[in-house]
Amino acid sequence: MPQNITVTANKSKLKHTVDDRLLLVHYLRNVLGLTGTKVGCDTSQCGACTVLLDGVAVKSCTVLAAQADGASITTIEGLSQNDELHRVQVTVPELGMFQAAAPPAVVITSNRKREVHDALKRRCLCFWIDYPDFQKELQIITAKLPDAPRCLTEQVTAFVQELRQAELFKVPGVAETLDWVAALVALNQKELDAKVVEETLGALLKYREDLQTVRGEVVQGLLNRAGARGVRRGGEGRPQ
Ligand code: FES
Numbered sequence: 751m752p753q754n755i756t757v758t759a760n761k762s763k764l765k766h767t768v769d770d771r772l773l774l775v776h777y778l779r780n781v782l783g784l785t786g787t788k789v790g791c792d793t794s795q796c797g798a799c800t801v802l803l804d805g806v807a808v809k810s811c812t813v814l815a816a817q818a819d820g821a822s823i824t825t826i827e828g829l830s831q832n833d834e835l836h837r838v839q840v841t842v843p844e845l846g847m848f849q850a851a852a853p854p855a856v857v858i859t860s861n862r863k864r865e866v867h868d869a870l871k872r873r874c875l876c877f878w879i880d881y882p883d884f885q886k887e888l889q890i891i892t893a894k895l896p897d898a899p900r901c902l903t904e905q906v907t908a909f910v911q912e913l914r915q916a917e918l919f920k921v922p923g924v925a926e927t928l929d930w931v932a933a934l935v936a937l938n939q940k941e942l943d944a945k946v947v948e949e950t951l952g953a954l955l956k957y958r959e960d961l962q963t964v965r966g967e968v969v970q971g972l973l974n975r976a977g978a979r980g981v982r983r984g985g986e987g988r989p990q
Pocket residue numbers: 788789790791792793794795796797798799800809810811812
């Protein structure tokens with residue numbers, strides 16, 4: 751639905767009619783032509799789209815243009831003063847060539863969605879890290895969300911471990927497990943049941959096809975298998 755917005759972008763007051771689903775990053779780039787704001791990922795992790803919204807740094811790929819109505823936005827283009835480039839606007843060609851004193855070691859991570867080029871792979875020592883097992887994932891969740899109820903974190907971890915065996919378009923990673931636990935805690939949920947799983951699964955699965963797959967009996971089956979894991983663990987001693 752079209753929505754009228756007024757923003758102050760890099761000190762210029764502007765009015766536009768935008769679709770209420772238009773992301774701020776696309777508004778800045780495609781409507782205002784402020785292409786210094788980049789789209790670097792589709793997972794809201796890289797920060798290439800960061801702008802200042804009323805002085806606060808936000809990832810503009812996570813904000814709707816409509817939400818910026820009435821706000822002041824500063825993009826990288828707006829940082830220069832008196833025709834002087836701000837230090838973050840200076841590009842390498844303007845500074846000249848750099849030579850590292852020693853060849854740098856660079857750690858590159860990839861989730862396989864963005865394939866690393868063969869020429870780059872040849873120069874790398876590659877190391878494959880699988881999803882964490884139950885104990886490791888539970889440790890991560892407990893360390894990151896220490897206030898989450900233990901029973902809930904165990905159930906969520908077991909459920910996610912089972913879910914990763916399913917044929918999904920995008921298997922959830924640890925970040926999604928953490929998001930899901932945080933959402934459940936915010937909802938004051940103490941343990942999992944089929945109803946709450948179906949109502950909150952959007953924190954874990956990001957594709958409509960996957961959300962349609964994991965419904966009804968599938969959810970109950972996953973809960974049953976996750977519960978059986980708990981029983982097996984009970985026999986082997988509870989996780990520390
Ligand atoms: S494009 Fe990567 S965080 Fe926004």
